[in-house]
Amino acid sequence: MDKSNTAAATQKIEFRRVTVPAEMDALCELDRKIFHDFPADLFIPEEWAEFESYWMIVDGRVVGCSAFIRDSDFDDEPRPGCLHIMSTGVLPEFRRRGFGMKQKRWQIEFAKQQDFQVIVTNTRESNVAMRELNLKLGFVIREVAPHFYYEPDEPAIVMELQL
Numbered sequence: 688m689d690k691s692n693t694a695a696a697t698q699k700i701e702f703r704r705v706t707v708p709a710e711m712d713a714l715c716e717l718d719r720k721i722f723h724d725f726p727a728d729l730f731i732p733e734e735w736a737e738f739e740s741y742w743m744i745v746d747g748r749v750v751g752c753s754a755f756i757r758d759s760d761f762d763d764e765p766r767p768g769c770l771h772i773m774s775t776g777v778l779p780e781f782r783r784r785g786f787g788m789k790q791k792r793w794q795i796e797f798a799k800q801q802d803f804q805v806i807v808t809n810t811r812e813s814n815v816a817m818r819e820l821n822l823k824l825g826f827v828i829r830e831v832a833p834h835f836y837y838e839p840d841e842p843a844i845v846m847e848l849q850l
């Protein structure tokens with residue numbers, strides 16, 4: 688059975704820009720829940736303030752969040768035309784229901800509509816869920832960046848999608 692189609696028939700999915708600083712506490716709380724396995728990966732408010740973030744809202748409930756930096760490479764070097772996805776996340780209780788796929792499809796549509804030529808994103812080497820999801824959507828592995836993450840030390844898999 689195609690679970691995404693049956694779910695989509697009854698669900699209203701919205702992506703709404705996070706208002707900072709008004710919603711900063713809620714953003715950090717969501718980040719803690721989504722990345723609870725890797726506390727070292729949590730962003731601090733000063734970092735969130737630099738991002739363009741969007742709630743993923745399903746039937747009125749926040750289920751996840753996306754965050755971007757425009758015209759930036761994965762290592763924060765300026766890169767015109769590149770949308771750097773800083774965060775893709777779905778709350779643990781909503782995972783494996785197709786919301787991650789829908790969030791990523793929305794990110795790609797967003798990047799196209801904003802005239803970006805490429806999307807870059809990076810994830811822990813051990814993050815099979817994110818890697819698989821990106822590969823399914825056509826992202827390719829550009830490079831492996833050693834020691835990118837800490838606690839635990841781990842390489843980043845850098846993935847790109849040409850638009």
Ligand SMILES: CC(C)(COP(=O)(O)OP(=O)(O)OC[C@H]1O[C@@H](n2cnc3c(N)ncnc32)[C@H](O)[C@@H]1OP(=O)(O)O)[C@@H](O)C(=O)NCCC(=O)NCCS
Nearest residue numbers: 774775776777782783784785786787788815816817819820
């Ligand atoms: C990665 C993440 C967003 C996926 O969200 P999700 O809603 O569970 O994903 P979906 O249900 O849409 O899954 C889509 C596909 O991704 C892959 N996938 C998702 N979770 C997976 C897992 N645990 N193991 C292997 N593949 C997985 C599968 O190919 C899946 O398709 P399938 O369900 O038909 O097998 C979610 O696991 C998450 O928020 N993780 C924590 C945050 C994070 O690590 N973000 C990435 C770094 S920025």
